[in-house]
């Protein structure tokens with residue numbers, strides 16, 4: 001495995017810890033080496049030391065220093081500029097040497113974890129230096145695969161261009177576009193919940209569902225990533241990727257099989273059916289905001305514009321709420337309300353399905369405000385609950401909403417794999433079900449593009465609403481659903 005951008009944040013925070021864990025639990029063959037490729041001059045030994053610093057910060061790993069030493073022996077480093085042909089020549093020699101010494105048989109996994117503007121160039125150089133083998137229809141090895149980190153492009157045109165560049169060198173079956181939400185157990189469980197149980201699917205449609213709410217709330221701010229975030233904003237950062245994954249899994253039809261093409265084809269159909277919002281209509285369906293100063297858990301926190309490396313007059317949105325329709329038979333007329341933001345009161349990701357009310361208020365009004373609701377809590381309290389109305393004990397017919405619940409932790413009591421561990425393993429095994437296909441990523445961009453262009457610099461500047469950190473976004477987010485006689489879930 002070769003990691004481009006090996007000294008970066010992602011490698012240190014996610015990739016290396018995930019690889020180390022896979023190695024410790026015996027999921028990564030002892031002989032498979034990991035080669036870091038980056039600009040900073042460093043020896044293999046210095047690279048191992050640097051990785052130890054980031055990984056051993058984790059307490060469970062620190063308790064087992066010997067296993068780190070074993071793991072570190074498989075780390076190597078190639079120093080080069082990403083544009084420099086000499087670097088790729090050196091990389092090729094290193095990989096050939098490792099093949100000989102470790103018997104890795106020419107299998108290659110390239111991980112693009114650099115700044116996204118470098119992806120095209122790196123891929124082209126890999127091709128030029130014969131580092132990529134086309135799949136052989138008669139043998140499944142040696143194989144070459146590439147994992148492409150998000151953001152995959154910054155709009156539809158650049159995503160298409162990146163796909164073109166990748167497909168000049170790789171076949172689609174070799175390309176693994178990663179979205180770490182798909183590595184989360186609770187996200188995968190959406191499929192299992194829907195398609196391994198018989199009782200929910202018959203009511204999972206416009207006849208029974210009033211509306212759906214998907215929330216991806218974060219209490220953290222931009223966290224020193226303003227360099228990236230200033231040019232991305234929340235729509236690129238969360239809506240185009242993670243939110244679209246939750247939406248498609250929630251709304252898709254049953255696939256004919258759980259295999260990469262069957263599952264992804266159904267997800268693409270949802271994106272195609274999602275109604276495009278005309279630019280003139282964006283303000284009616286979409287509310288954006290940016291966090292101002294406020295308090296989270298009683299602690300004062302600065303506003304976005306006061307974060308390091310954010311322009312003082314920045315109009316980058318950190319919050320978005322929107323209404324979306326999926327124009328197919330299953331979902332016609334059912335609004336999907338999506339909201340996500342940074343510096344909201346708490347970290348919570350949830351998919352909630354609100355069902356239509358009982359047809360008659362037989363028991364008077366006391367239960368009228370409480371339709372049935374199914375909530376899939378993706379994180380951090382991984383759970384599923386179904387709300388229904390029950391009779392409160394007593395002489396009168398007083399009704400109360402109650403919850404029936406399932407909690408992952410209590411039910412299984414095992415530690416889950418982290419999203420990156422799961423996805424790295426799937427890629428090594430050649431299973432792309434949990435990765436995004438070319439048409440899927442392009443459809444997702446096509447859908448969000450009108451929302452992006454709304455506040456891009458090329459359009460007449462509009463002031464961005466500011467919400468206090470620690471609140472659920474600008475007031476207009478509430479009005480968006482209140483205008484439809486609905487309200488956001490209190491989470």
Ligand code: BG6
Pocket residue numbers: 218237
């Ligand atoms: C990343 C975004 O993809 O996902 C971050 O770039 C965000 O801005 C993160 O904080 C959220 O991931 P998780 O797993 O903590 O929900």
